Amino acid sequence: MKIAVASGKGGAGKTSIAASLVLGRPGSLAMDLDVEEPNLGILLGFEGGTTRPVLQPVAFLEPDLCSACGRCAQVCEFGAIAWFGSGLPVVNESLCHGCGACPLVCPTGAMRERDREVGTIRSGTAAGGPFIEGRLRVGSVSTVRVIDETIRAGTEFKAHDWIMDGPPGVSCPAATVLRAADAALMVAEPTPFGLSDLASVLEVASDLKKPTAIVVNKAGLGERPLDDLCRRFSVKVLESFPFTRSAAEAGALGRCPYGTDADWAARTGRLWRAIERTFS
Ligand code: SF4
Ligand code: SF4
Known part of the structure; x- marks a missing residue:
């Protein structure tokens, strides 16, 4: 299954959730499609592999x-x-x-x-599993081209599950990633800004008729209820990750909380089971 991990706004924790899903399902393909600022490789400890150019x-x-x-x-x-x-x-x-x-x-x-x-594609292994990353050349406007080429190159790995860390927001690049996925997991921060932007990206997923669910990150940071949005878009919350000091420290050090926080890892396991129940 190809799962797009998306969010309405930057800073919601999309890449931490994507990295956790990769670590919680060894052998799944980690794919960084946030090509203007790819950093999934940092959380997964990617140290280099092959690099090829994206031409246009x-x-x-x-x-x-x-x-x-x-x-x-x-x-x-x-x-x-x-x-x-x-x-x-x-x-x-x-x-x-x-x-x-x-x-x-x-x-x-x-x-x-x-x-x-207009960009490059780096691929190899990270955290013991397949990894691929698109990276836009500075000054280039061909974001979608780099995303498309990275997705195409990802098929070479023959992985069963793909975790596609897409760009935040509702622009063409974000929609390109959603369109290529089998299902979308929206990372939501329960704050006024977070939920306002979540509504926008849920609308895009709905227009694309993409099976969609929500995972709450930084739960406790704000207490905005998601019930109205869930009803409006017929989606449910699959799991919730609390806003903790250990998660914040892991992020500040460029590490995934999955490896340092047992509660976070347990929630990732529950999230995978909920994904399978919801999207299979
Ligand atoms: S101005 Fe443009 S379209 Fe006209 S001859 Fe020159 S290159 Fe061709
Ligand atoms: S984008 Fe403009 S300059 Fe480039 S090929 Fe198209 S018409 Fe020509």
């Missing part, structure tokens, strides 16, 4: 062939080509999404495409 075609200009007609700039929906009414257009590669429109409309063949590295 981007537009570039052959100036000698250009007739300065401006069509390429007019067709680009991403503002990646600047043209000022005369003279040669200027391509900003870092804004190019590689949609292929400008080479298509260019009448002279001056606008072409070449591969650009």
